[in-house]
Amino acid sequence: MRRWSARRPRAATGRRGQLEPFAALAAVAVVALALAVFAGAFEASVPGPADRDVTEPTADRVERALTVGGVVRPGRLDDATAAAPGGYRLNVTLHAGGDRWATGPSTPPTAENASRRVSVFRDAGVADAGRLEVRVWT
Numbered sequence: 001m002r003r004w005s006a007r008r009p010r011a012a013t014g015r016r017g018q019l020e021p022f023a024a025l026a027a028v029a030v031v032a033l034a035l036a037v038f039a040g041a042f043e044a045s046v047p048g049p050a051d052r053d054v055t056e057p058t059a060d061r062v063e064r065a066l067t068v069g070g071v072v073r074p075g076r077l078d079d080a081t082a083a084a085p086g087g088y089r090l091n092v093t094l095h096a097g098g099d100r101w102a103t104g105p106s107t108p109p110t111a112e113n114a115s116r117r118v119s120v121f122r123d124a125g126v127a128d129a130g131r132l133e134v135r136v137w138t
Contacts, residue, residue, distance in 0.1 A: 054085050059114035059134040062092055071127050072118045074101045088136050096120035096130030104135075111137035 061083035066072045074094055081104055084090035091104035091111070097120070113135050120130035 053112070054088060055112040055114040055134065055136045058083060058085060058088070058090065058136050059116060059132070062090075062134050063116055063118065063132060066094075066132070067118075068121075070119065071121045072130065072132060073121045074099075077101050077103045084136065088138055091135040093133040093135075094118075094120065094130060095133070097122065097128040107135045108137055111135040 062080045063072070065080045065083050066076050068076070072094065074096075077092060077094060080092045081090050089105060091102070091107045093100065093102040113133065115134070116132045118130050118132045119127040122128050
């Protein structure tokens with residue numbers, strides 16, 4: 001018969017699969033350390049507040065700043081530049097019925113762009129379909 005057969009002493013079979021307490025604690029510590037390293041690497045890959053897209057929320061704020069009664073007023077375009085987030089520059093352009101209104105510095109090629117379809121005030125009781133374009137960059 002082989003050595004590891006049923007002839008084994010009973011005391012030796014009861015210890016099969018058991019670990020020393022120190023070895024178990026060391027294994028738990030290694031797993032915890034691995035999870036901490038993974039969490040740190042994952043957190044570093046998630047964009048921070050400055051890296052997140054600011055174009056869409058800025059376009060929403062600009063539209064709210066220009067809108068009175070659901071209609072965008074071209075005369076309020078200069079007030080829209082105050083909607084720029086801190087540390088960013090802003091260019092706002094409004095197109096409607098062949099006319100174009102713009103405010104802000106010229107846009108570099110790296111600027112992020114967002115646009116909205118809006119109703120544009122033309123005269124008392126008259127509104128045209130238009131497009132509001134917002135460009136944001138640092």
